[in-house]
Amino acid sequence: MDQLKIQGGLKLKGTITVSGAKNAALPIMAACLAIPGRTILENIPKLRDTNSMIQLLTQLDVKVEQASDNTVTLEPQSNLISHADYDLVRTMRASVCVLGPLLASRGEATVSLPGGCNIGHRPIDLHLKGLAALGAEISIQQGYVHAKARELRGARIFLGGPQGSTVTGTCNVMSAAVLAKGETIIEAAACEPEVVDLGNFLQASGAHIEGLGTPTIKIQGVEELQAIKYRVIPDRIEAATWMMAAAITQGDVTLESLRIDHLSALFDALQRAGIVPEIMSDSVRISGIHQMHPADIVALPYPSFPTDLQAQMTALMTLTTGISVVTDRVFPDRFMHAAELMRMGARLRRDGCSVIIDGVPTLSGAHVMASDLRASAALIIAALAAQGETIIRRIYHLERGYENLTGKLMSLGADVERMKEPK
Ligand SMILES: CC(=O)N[C@H]1[C@@H](OP(=O)(O)OP(=O)(O)OC[C@H]2O[C@@H](n3ccc(=O)[nH]c3=O)[C@H](O)[C@@H]2O)O[C@H](CO)[C@@H](O)[C@@H]1O
Numbered sequence: 001m002d003q004l005k006i007q008g009g010l011k012l013k014g015t016i017t018v019s020g021a022k023n024a025a026l027p028i029m030a031a032c033l034a035i036p037g038r039t040i041l042e043n044i045p046k047l048r049d050t051n052s053m054i055q056l057l058t059q060l061d062v063k064v065e066q067a068s069d070n071t072v073t074l075e076p077q078s079n080l081i082s083h084a085d086y087d088l089v090r091t092m093r094a095s096v097c098v099l100g101p102l103l104a105s106r107g108e109a110t111v112s113l114p115g116g117c118n119i120g121h122r123p124i125d126l127h128l129k130g131l132a133a134l135g136a137e138i139s140i141q142q143g144y145v146h147a148k149a150r151e152l153r154g155a156r157i158f159l160g161g162p163q164g165s166t167v168t169g170t171c172n173v174m175s176a177a178v179l180a181k182g183e184t185i186i187e188a189a190a191c192e193p194e195v196v197d198l199g200n201f202l203q204a205s206g207a208h209i210e211g212l213g214t215p216t217i218k219i220q221g222v223e224e225l226q227a228i229k230y231r232v233i234p235d236r237i238e239a240a241t242w243m244m245a246a247a248i249t250q251g252d253v254t255l256e257s258l259r260i261d262h263l264s265a266l267f268d269a270l271q272r273a274g275i276v277p278e279i280m281s282d283s284v285r286i287s288g289i290h291q292m293h294p295a296d297i298v299a300l301p302y303p304s305f306p307t308d309l310q311a312q313m314t315a316l317m318t319l320t321t322g323i324s325v326v327t328d329r330v331f332p333d334r335f336m337h338a339a340e341l342m343r344m345g346a347r348l349r350r351d352g353c354s355v356i357i358d359g360v361p362t363l364s365g366a367h368v369m370a371s372d373l374r375a376s377a378a379l380i381i382a383a384l385a386a387q388g389e390t391i392i393r394r395i396y397h398l399e400r401g402y403e404n405l406t407g408k409l410m411s412l413g414a415d416v417e418r419m420k421e422p423k
């Protein structure tokens with residue numbers, strides 16, 4: 001296993017091109033299971049998760065070609081295999097997104113219950129409820145979901161759960177409903193840009209979908225989808241992580257190729273913390289930060305502040321002058337980063353689904369452990385600003401979601417070295 005050594009205290013400076021969105025790329029790649037012919041996807045980030053999805057689709061008899069320029073071509077070879085094995089599915093949450101497309105195209109699916117980041121309770125009851133409403137017979141045996149349907153029929157489906165809607169659940173139900181007979185209405189649908197991107201992709205492939213980006217999605221089923229060329233949206237979470245790294249180091253960083261309209265809640269949060277981004281049509285510059293203010297932030301479903309930025313925001317707030325409260329209402333237990341930040345001198349106290357942060361003037365380098373993707377990103381942000389050296393272990397988590405992380409850090413002038421963990 002590899003670890004990162006970061007010497008903190010340098011101001012990040014330079015320009016970064018934001019990569020394609022992991023959480024849009026993965027369900028779009030999965031949807032290709034139900035699209036005959038060669039689909040060409042552009043802007044697919046080179047990540048551990050997209051690589052796992054390629055392996056999973058290959059196992060499901062999809063021919064995959066990967067070009068060096070982030071283009072991936074996907075072409076199902078037959079409709080005979082519908083078994084998604086534990087060994088691959090356990091490595092990431094989005095592998096559950098093969099369930100809907102498999103069911104729609106092959107009439108059956110056997111998919112291991114998914115893994116993903118260790119960020120709290122992550123059931124898939126809403127996915128299964130939605131697919132059952134479309135006519136699938138579903139059972140869970142020995143850790144696998146078995147789903148079968150001779151024909152999927154449109155239905156009215158309410159996808160709201162105790163914490164709001166479900167992102168991958170909406171993807172699964174939408175990917176199946178586009179090929180169901182008749183009309184499907186998904187209520188309490190997730191509005192995240194990644195769900196909209198999947199919907200836009202399906203629509204460009206011949207699906208009939210209305211209401212994307214709203215809680216009510218209306219779908220008229222079609223007989224077949226057609227292979228197309230499609231470009232995945234930029235990763236708003238990666239973009240925001242770099243903005244926070246720039247701010248905490250009082251650096252001067254410009255981010256290019258991003259969607260400003262996906263980042264409103266982040267800009268609002270940054271402004272409340274005294275960070276005023278210079279916003280252009282498809283780029284953002286963070287510079288001239290001298291003092292950050294405490295702020296109270298609540299992670300909620302889109303368009304509110306995203307849970308996937310909660311850990312990074314917590315890291316940022318550790319160096320303000322006062323008390324901040326960061327709350328996560330999507331994953332109320334997503335606070336594995338708190339104890340590690342405390343090793344670096346942060347003053348934090350967990351209180352239910354919140355963490356109370358008493359800002360300190362400096363953080364100090366320490367040995368810390370990455371526990372999940374965004375918690376690891378939070379540790380990087382803290383390490384960049386800390387005095388002295390930080391060693392972050394288990395960085396494979398970061399490779400799930402940040403393309404060329406070490407290269408991008410170095411290009412901004414960070415003092416970072418990747419090395420083997422000692423035995
Ligand atoms: C691959 C991918 O896109 N991952 C994202 C996706 O995860 P994922 O799709 O797993 O997250 P969900 O939107 O499904 O989960 C939101 C909330 O609903 C609950 N829930 C979910 C499904 C279900 O069947 N029953 C249920 O109760 C969950 O426990 C959680 O509290 O959205 C999350 C919330 O924006 C992000 O943090 C993840 O990065």
Ligand SMILES: C=C(OP(=O)(O)O)C(=O)O
Binds near residue numbers: 093116117119373374
């Ligand atoms: C939690 C995340 O990913 P996953 O849902 O794949 O675990 C994430 O991208 O922050």
